[in-house]
Amino acid sequence: MAHSASHNDNSAIKRIWNVFIILSIVTIVEVVLGIIKPAFLIDNTFIYMKLLNWIFIVLTIYKAYYITWAFMHMEHETKGLRRAVVWTAVFLVSYLVFILLTEGDYIYEVYKSGHVAWNF
Amino acid sequence: MEATVVKTGTEGKTWGGGSKSPLKASYGKMMMWFFITSDALTFSAFLAAYGFSRFKFIDSWPIADEVFNHFPFLHGVDAPMYYVALMTFILIFSSVTMVLAVDAGHKMQKAKVTLYMFLTIIGGLIFVGSQAWEWKNFISGTYGAVETKGGNIVQFVDTEGERIAIADVAKVLPEERVLHERKNGLWYTTDGEALPSFSINEVKEGFKSHEDFLVRVQKLDENGAKTILSREESLAMINDNAIRVVEGANLTRNEYGPPLFADFFFFITGFHGFHVFTGVIINIIIFFNVIIGTYERRKSYEMVEKVGLYWHFVDLVWVFVFTFFYLV
Numbered sequence: 001m002a003h004s005a006s007h008n009d010n011s012a013i014k015r016i017w018n019v020f021i022i023l024s025i026v027t028i029v030e031v032v033l034g035i036i037k038p039a040f041l042i043d044n045t046f047i048y049m050k051l052l053n054w055i056f057i058v059l060t061i062y063k064a065y066y067i068t069w070a071f072m073h074m075e076h077e078t079k080g081l082r083r084a085v086v087w088t089a090v091f092l093v094s095y096l097v098f099i100l101l102t103e104g105d106y107i108y109e110v111y112k113s114g115h116v117a118w119n120f
Numbered sequence: 121m122e123a124t125v126v127k128t129g130t131e132g133k134t135w136g137g138g139s140k141s142p143l144k145a146s147y148g149k150m151m152m153w154f155f156i157t158s159d160a161l162t163f164s165a166f167l168a169a170y171g172f173s174r175f176k177f178i179d180s181w182p183i184a185d186e187v188f189n190h191f192p193f194l195h196g197v198d199a200p201m202y203y204v205a206l207m208t209f210i211l212i213f214s215s216v217t218m219v220l221a222v223d224a225g226h227k228m229q230k231a232k233v234t235l236y237m238f239l240t241i242i243g244g245l246i247f248v249g250s251q252a253w254e255w256k257n258f259i260s261g262t263y264g265a266v267e268t269k270g271g272n273i274v275q276f277v278d279t280e281g282e283r284i285a286i287a288d289v290a291k292v293l294p295e296e297r298v299l300h301e302r303k304n305g306l307w308y309t310t311d312g313e314a315l316p317s318f319s320i321n322e323v324k325e326g327f328k329s330h331e332d333f334l335v336r337v338q339k340l341d342e343n344g345a346k347t348i349l350s351r352e353e354s355l356a357m358i359n360d361n362a363i364r365v366v367e368g369a370n371l372t373r374n375e376y377g378p379p380l381f382a383d384f385f386f387f388i389t390g391f392h393g394f395h396v397f398t399g400v401i402i403n404i405i406i407f408f409n410v411i412i413g414t415y416e417r418r419k420s421y422e423m424v425e426k427v428g429l430y431w432h433f434v435d436l437v438w439v440f441v442f443t444f445f446y447l448v
Contacts, residue, residue: 104175
């Protein structure tokens with residue numbers, strides 16, 4: 001499959017540089033947002049998390065998509081290989097993150113509402 | 121053997137197996153993909169565990185901007201995240217040179233593959249070096265802090281909320297300080313833990329004499345900043361609770377906040393740095409193979425593609441580490 005790219009020489013290289021520009025812009029946006037921390041993105045939350053953090057996570061997944069699809073040539077692999085790799089990771093990681101963050105939040109509540117002081 | 125072959129009626133179809141490879145990928149490349157999947161799950165476990173601990177201490181976790189604010193040659197300048205942003209660019213750019221090498225490999229251009237592989241290796245080395253510098257700053261610390269009986273970290277600030285180094289707080293007392301060594305009965309441990317620059321008594325005395333110094337605790341206020349105590353509360357906190365001077369960071373305690381913070385920093389960035397390091401080694405091996413013409417003779421540069429996959433994966437992981445350690 002990969003050899004299909006070699007016939008139209010410059011389009012593959014052009015895509016590499018396009019992706020590099022996208023990744024750079026997204027990183028710059030992340031850093032700028034992280035430094036100025038706009039007030040309305042911090043004060044407003046969506047499903048228990050600040051909007052700013054949601055933006056960071058969405059942009060990260062956006063970058064991960066381009067790295068995997070363009071740089072690692074996932075777009076040229078068969079559907080079977082793509083799903084074996086991507087779905088495995090996506091579903092297992094979603095579950096792991098959900099279960100651990102829920103548990104972490106529960107322990108936080110126990111610390112906060114328990115009758116033991118931690119401020120000494 | 122002939123007798124054991126069962127006809128399934130699916131010969132010629134993709135799922136019938138036989139001579140066809142359903143995923144249309146070579147064995148090596150497919151195994152590299154499956155290795156990457158499992159390695160991605162390992163990193164996810166680390167990051168999810170980090171998230172767990174962070175949610176557990178959601179109202180007292182250290183603020184990344186305050187911890188990672190160094191930049192080479194800019195001493196004392198508050199430069200939050202600039203350096204990690206630079207490191208991110210270096211790694212993304214080395215990914216670009218890697219994918220250019222793969223592309224040149226498809227076209228059997230040996231000279232270009234050599235050049236791009238070389239640039240990738242240089243980028244990787246710069247990144248590992250940057251990470252070492254980041255660790256050095258993290259381990260040596262900037263301001264120092266004191267630890268309380270309850271294991272909490274308390275840091276010194278002036279009335280404007282600016283951090284104050286422990287050296288500016290402490291008052292040198294004419295007391296003798298002895299390093300507790302193995303030969304005086306400190307068993308089952310090594311003599312590694314050196315004395316901090318100041319004793320806790322010197323810090324207590326110094327804090328008493330500086331009327332305008334305050335302390336801040338780990339608890340975050342409603343604006344997401346560390347809570348600063350009043351002068352009376354500060355004095356009470358230091359006099360009654362402080363038991364130890366903490367400078368820098370190790371796996372047991374650190375001046376930034378909960379011990380887990382430093383533990384996860386060392387583990388996650390260390391594990392990632394180890395991947396970068398091995399990636400550089402593997403790239404160097406393949407680089408020399410390219411030079412001696414192994415892949416010209418093989419008439420395929422697929423090996424470059426396979427190490428390329430690993431190298432991009434290292435970049436992919438860094439994107440997530442960058443977000444969850446430095447941004448969120």
